[in-house]
Amino acid sequence: MANLLENIDEVLLMGPGPSCVPPSVYEAIARKTLGHMDAAFIRIMDEIKVQLQALLQTRNRLTVPMSGTGSSGMETCFVNLIEKGDAVLILINGVFGKRMQDVAGRLGAEVDAIEFEWGTPVDVEQVNAKLEQKAYKIVAIVHAETSTGVANPVKEVGARLKGTESLYLVDAVTSLGGMAVAMDEWGIDALYSGTQKCLSCPPGLAPVSFSEKAMAALAARRGKVPNWYLDLSMITQYWDGAKRVYHHTAPVNMLYALYQALFVIFEEGLEAVYKRHQDCHRALVAGLEELGLRMLVPPESRLPMLNAVRCPESVDEAAVRQELRRDHRIEIGAGLGPLAGKIWRVGLMGHTARPECVERLLGALKNTL
């Protein structure tokens, strides 16, 4: 029997995630597995919490990586906070806003949505108008919409919600580690992310953080969380306190990888990391424009780490991606939903956000187009 792992290409991951992983994170994930109740492992867990708090600029005690991919983080935030009939407002301008709508609806919420054209940001005026009409238990937004490359005004919507009863729920899957996320200052109550974007860690974990207000809402539930696996009231007893209570067997080696990924980020320093993402983004856009390509998103709303590039009408979008993968070992992403076939999505996330990656892609694209 041939072993398929022996022939894995080293691919330059410039799609919407997973991103490239630094060598030390690969080393970390292969460290010897410890028991999930081992004191040495619990020290690693504690340090992960501290680093995640620093990255999120939060003092939230409940700041933990959930044992699933980024979408399990979305599920976690909604399932712990929603009870049947709760009014939820979702701000949608891409796939991940749509996903929030689906997740919340399945959990029995009364979901209202405001939809914005894909490729444009959430409009704060429209949000304010909606909030004048109706009070919501939860207002949810995606910070970095991975499907379009748009940065949404998370801070501005948060400012509007301050002092209200609403819980503010934010998807920071693609933003975290690539641009500032100030959870406490922006008034965010529940936030989730993923490891495989700007944290430069393989996919498999979802950092989640709940404010005191979100914790109070969880404690005030009429019934149990209808999801044992993601019930934060139990998970917090494993991740916090003097005596750790077994809940489920933590994904030990994935947590080693996250520990190391965070270590690498803080070694470089947050400001330097964010600047590197911006610098690479600018170099990429300049290079793409030199090739005659145009960006989907207007400059003021562009994300540094997810670049949506319009595919010229004369070009076979899928063929370009296939050729890049086959001949250049570079992965870039396709468009989703209404943007399928119309854009490429170029990721500059974490360890992928390096000048040499930008140059390699631009060279390969020049060759291919």
Next chain:
Amino acid sequence: MANLLENIDEVLLMGPGPSCVPPSVYEAIARKTLGHMDAAFIRIMDEIKVQLQALLQTRNRLTVPMSGTGSSGMETCFVNLIEKGDAVLILINGVFGKRMQDVAGRLGAEVDAIEFEWGTPVDVEQVNAKLEQKAYKIVAIVHAETSTGVANPVKEVGARLKGTESLYLVDAVTSLGGMAVAMDEWGIDALYSGTQKCLSCPPGLAPVSFSEKAMAALAARRGKVPNWYLDLSMITQYWDGAKRVYHHTAPVNMLYALYQALFVIFEEGLEAVYKRHQDCHRALVAGLEELGLRMLVPPESRLPMLNAVRCPESVDEAAVRQELRRDHRIEIGAGLGPLAGKIWRVGLMGHTARPECVERLLGALKNTL
């Protein structure tokens, strides 16, 4: 800042899981991350499905590893099958049966349970009597009860359920890879397992398999599965068929590890693997009895891979575990629930089921007691 990963001990993992991981699986988990839609990665996914089918002795098309730990497999089986008010019967003789009761109850099922003394197996006569009185949509049992070391009569209960409308749901977290699991022959409709027991892979994935009957029940639901992340009707579109539909970003490196772990098992051969577990179990029990220790479970119901050992009343149960960990770098498990403080749980799972591990533990125990 000190890096905590640099000082990780290599611990001989002889608790209830995680178990020891073979070197080639550590190599696998550190292979270069591929995109989750990459054709080379999809070939690996396809091979994982085939190997899991062989291990489970099933032809079920829906046989996939879920992106979470074993408990997410439990959640998956129940959340996809239960609708509000469904009658569910849970057979309980340990922590994991209790957990099933909690999971099913949260999902709105009408849960009946039969409880058996911890350390004894499920009694088929009592199950039959209950089934005479009432029809259940789901009957659920744990194959290898990790909290007590008891093997439950999964085949016998399955025989009773054949020809009925009930769905038969089985927890194979600790059994799979250490003893035969014949999903189709035993009439199992929904099964879940975990990677960190006898598959000798780090924790983080939950193999799940659904029969045609279970798939039909899923398709006949009145509403959507109230859990987007674990919705098998969507996940199957990513894992199966000619065109793969993105659902969530698969935990790529964890799946490399599972691929390799299955590769190692089939290289050795299933019969040899099961015999190795039995041989190590017998050697362990003989050695423990020589030390004057007694087993919790009567011989006919003992699991090979999870050995519950009575702690003598004169001995400090926790102190022994701590000394084994500190002085001998061996982890064994504590008792849970009513067995806390009364037993040790010694795992002989997968790569841990080797004669040298048994000898090392017996030597250390002799020293410690």
